[in-house]
Amino acid sequence: MFIEVYPTAQSVKDLNGKTAIVIDVLRATSVITTALHNGAERVIPVPSVEDAFRLARDLKYNSLLGGERGAVKIPGFDLGNSPLEYKKELVAGKTVILTTSNGTKAIKASESAEHILIGCFLNASAAAGKALQFALSSETPGVAVVCAGTLGEFSLDDAACAGLIVDSLVRNIERMNEIPELSDLAFACRDLYLEHRHDLKAFISHAAHFKRLLGLGLEKDIDYCLQRDVINCVPVYDKRTPIIDVPLITLFTNPPF
């Protein structure tokens, strides 16, 4: 089983037939995972603010607009890009239309994969387990871990999370007496994570994205997003929804453990 890591949304190649896990720890995939865990019906990632407003107008669902530009809530939107805002009482039963600077672009960039899962520290092991199930039943049994990065640049937070997910994949594959094959970057991310797993926040504090969020007074968001394996559910991006003509993310309801 071949496991590879892409460092940014912009670096993603043809993922044809593979299973992808898209990561944007700070903060889009942490938001998506939290919103669905807290009962949102679906999350629809869209590229632009205009698309978000148009969709909210056209949809028959009870929807909320969420997202950011420059890490700040968009004027006229209901919610920003803080996972802490996506509380049960606000999101349960709702459709969240989400547009962010990096995460929603990384999801779009991964559309050539057969299966697209949403991962972050919060659900890392569940995402790895589910990805392996999908990959094993696919004709092309590879897993591509797609880091969103930050504004086209490599980001330490995503790389560390990719490392945790790669480590979880490797352990699962070895348990099946199979030999995992890692790309150079998958190997490096795993090594990076294992080296820094006991001081994750100190390590990630070197990331430009961490510093920007800290400067905006968002340390609580960072602390929340760095929690490991506290959510046992896996959002799945569905390109072929029969309900509306836009791809959407729902919860995979059969977690692997």
Ligand SMILES: O=C(O)[C@H](CS(=O)(=O)O)OP(=O)(O)O
């Ligand atoms: O809100 C965030 O954390 C970022 C915005 S930015 O990169 O700091 O401008 O968006 P995301 O798409 O969640 O990485």
